[in-house]
Amino acid sequence: MRNDRSMLSLSHFSIRRKLLLLVSLSLFSILISTALAALLHRNDLIDARKNEIRSIVELAAGPVAELHSLYTDSRLSRDELILQVRKQLDISRYRQGNYLFLIDTAFGTMISNAGRPELEGQDIKTLKDSQGVGLLSDLLTQLDNRNGTFWRYHWAESDGMGHLGLESSKISYVMRVPGSDWVLGSGVHVQDIDQQLIERLLTLAIVMLTLLLLTLAVALIIAHNISSPITQLCQAARRLGEGQLEGEVRGIERRDELGTLARAIALLQSQAQDNLRLRKLSDHARFLEEFDPVTRLYNRQALGEALEREISRQQRHDCRLAVLVIRLVLLREITTRWGRECSNRVLNLIVERLREHLRVDDVLARHGEDTLTLVRPEAGDDDKVRALLRELLETIALPVSIDGQPFSLHGRIGVSLYPGDGDQEFQLIGRAEEALRGARREERDWVWFNSLTTTAVDQRLTLWQDIQVALEENQFFLAFQPIYNLSSNQPVSAEVLLRWRHPQQGLISPAVFIPFAEQTGLVKRIDLWVLNAVARQLRQWSKQGLSMPRLALNLSGISFLRPDFELMLNNAFSEDFALLKHLEFELTEGVLIEDMERIQDRIDSIRQLGVQIAIDDFGTGYSSLSRIRNLAIDHIKIDRSFIDDIESSPQSCKIIEAILHLAHGLRLKVVAEGVETEAQLHELRQMGCDLVQGYLLSRPLERADYEALLNEDLEIDADIL
Structure with missing residues (x-):
């Protein structure tokens, strides 16, 4: 003791x-x-x-x-x-x-x-x-x-x-x-x-005193050399414990034990910073999965989950529930005229006003670019719902001022009711959207779903169910339209096209199911199916020793900008990442309307994996070469509408020549799609176009036919040159 x-x-x-x-x-x-x-x-x-x-x-x-x-x-x-x-x-x-x-x-x-x-x-x-x-x-x-x-x-x-x-x-x-x-x-x-003896002791005392002073001085220096860094390391450890991760850790250059300790604390600080960044990214990703980044309301996915919970609660209490899909008319026009930042500020002001009229158990979500959805549990009778509709429309119609510029919007609302209009979240939202489309057609402030004929809605629900069955039973398949290099006259890549062979209806056009999938959110599942199918096909060709082409996929902006898109890509190609160099993503110009910084970061991270990026349908949307000059892209594809008029319209020729000249100045290769006549091909060759595709050269081919084309090593017929 x-x-x-x-x-x-x-x-x-x-x-x-x-x-x-x-x-x-x-x-x-x-x-x-x-x-x-x-x-x-x-x-x-x-x-x-x-x-x-x-x-x-x-x-x-x-x-x-x-x-x-x-x-x-x-x-x-x-x-x-x-x-x-x-x-x-x-x-x-x-x-x-x-x-x-x-x-x-x-x-x-x-x-x-x-x-x-x-x-x-x-x-x-x-x-x-x-x-x-x-x-x-x-x-x-x-x-x-x-x-x-x-x-x-x-x-x-x-x-x-x-x-x-x-x-x-x-x-x-x-x-x-x-x-x-x-x-x-x-x-x-x-x-x-x-x-x-005294003389010797005096000499010894002088030596001892000198050594004592020197020893004390050295001891003070050593003590300072040890205690000062320890004090600094204690302060660094305290800052680290308090969550302050930006301070400098001193002493990492030392070669003694304190240097080892300093490097250990610096490593812990670096790991804590990495963990904090990862946690912020994870929190941001979770936030984006559930919330709209502009209004911080529920997004479409979170809305569906919240509506399912409310339906279960209403079933227990035997109550009526109202789903209101609200379109803010003229909001898109504000985006086109004054820019997205202005329209976002207008949207947020309207959302803040609407919050003042919500009850605690109401659910408000952003359903689309200019669309909100309100779920009102225990909605009461029709008169109470009408009173709510009038209250919402009056709030939306109040003038909004941004930087001295007044804006006046009005709304249209589609209404569906539980349990009369359905007992599933997709039914209630889909039927409220159908009611909103009816309000737009009839130019009315609101329309109740139960006042519409249900034939078109039933057809849409059937298509929605058929697409999900097609995904589960692999009714979809890939077709490949070859892309030819005008320098070598050989097929060097192919655009991957999605086809649907329905067991009863036969081939269904993508023009039918792709827009519907984008409206209902099924496009993310379709894009994932295509991505996995392309990865399987590339692995199969690699094992067969086939000359590997580059495959171009036209992905939706919804999938490309998903927080977990890179994870989807890694999972699809987890067995062989080297195959990613044979992949190219074609983005429509509509994607470029989004936050450019976010798009640029996503493109940079994807290209680091070896994937190339192309802009599809160039010249028909909102983008321009000046807008995409800072994006790390590889190709642009001239929309076929310009190619169709190349023989008859000098203006189209001038536009194509300008696009080629500016693109080559930015060191981008240009692909012309929709080439159907020899004259079109001749004009494109004379203009210096790099790559072409179209029915003149080849229609979309199924897998076996495309493999045969690659094995034959064909060139463009000299008669077409």
Whole structure:
């Protein structure tokens, strides 16, 4: 428990303080170790000096003994002996101020003492130190019967100039001179050793202090190098936790652990940004699946689901439900005259006004470009529905002002009622649309479905059901109209055409079921069927080793602009994405009326998969070369109405020549469709057209016939050239 509390309290310190604490503890340990080492070093110094003194004394004892033996042999007088000995000991000085002394213990006299020459020849038997200890007696006691010993006593220190200082502790080594009563010795003041130690310790202290300051400075730098990036990383992690994903993560260039951590946080931030973008895209895609991006009302699909829920609720409560399809007359004309942005603002103002007249359980949706649908649960009797119709039409008719420009619209409404007009969502919406068409024909403000004859409606419902059966039972099949290159005179691609072989009615013209499918929303399922069928056909030809053509598909703008279109494309070609390079999408000019930025993004993403893009029926719609010059397209197809008049109308020829000239300037290839005469083909060749298709060259072929054409490797007949 004590360790846990210690760790807990330590965790309250910052990394900078922990590093400084660690350095301080390290330096404190070094200081303690240094003090202990200094104490031990003092003892080592004393031992070293004692050994040095002993060696010097023992070395000097030899010559002194020889001189004494000369005296014993009467070859030297005593005065000569004393003189010679003093000369010998004088030249034996060592270090600075260290000397040897010689005492005659028999007479108690000092023979030689260079440090205190006044004592030479003096009787020292009575000489005492400051503590009253007799020096000679103490020496003899320490020496006893030994030849040599270390002697500790107090002795005045000389400064080398003959001046004596205070007494201090001194250690000397003394030994008997062989063959005599003399004692030879030398010593050192402990204070001198301490002074040497202090000098060394002072030098060491200066070095230690310098190292301490350097260490503290380096520790501060290291602490800042660690703590500052950690603080920044903590701030980055905090921002990341709070959902702020745009801040810069610093330190990713570092090569240490903090750099690794910084890169990890930067990766998390990048992943969080990617996840946020994906979530926004997913939310936007879900929004587009259910809501109209302009008015933020339910779209056609969400309307159907909401109506199904309301029908189920009305069945439980046995109530009447009204479906009102409202057309805003003149809204399309506003788009044509003043642009889509203006018409969208008018539409939103009207929608906001209509919201004020809605009940909580009402459902309002955008049914089409200029059409709204209102679902009124518990609608009540016919009088209440009429009152609602008048209220809505009066609201729509109120003037609208955009940037000072007044606009006045009026509405028409088709009405169907549950349960009298149907009990399915498609029945109620379809019959309300039929009632709206009746209101337009009769130029009335509103029409009830139950006032119309139901024959045409029944036929439309039958067609709606037959198309769904045809999709499930594969009654549809593909036909291929070859497209020829005028340079090589060979078929290089084909336009894919959809055909329907009904089991009872035989072949049904696309002009019948395609417009109906676009009106009812079935065109998305048809486009998906065509896309999967083309993918299967390309895979089959690839396995057969057939010369692979490029297939051009004419998709509806509804499918092409779906949020999940790329997913549909990937699913269809999931087994072999390389086949996408043999695919081309033909977009009608009506698609270009939509948001250009959105279209450009979709075209760019599709072309990255290898798919080519062409603009179909060029020259008949709203687009122009100036509008499509920034789109990454590959071909444009001149509408057949210009080709039909190429022989009789100089204006058509001029238009075609202008289109070819401008398209080639934009590096686009031009396809002429509907070529039916040799003269038309000749004129197109002379104008420099790139590709042609039409009944003159080939009618739409079923799969087997088209494969035979590819295997024959035919060219355009030279007679037609």
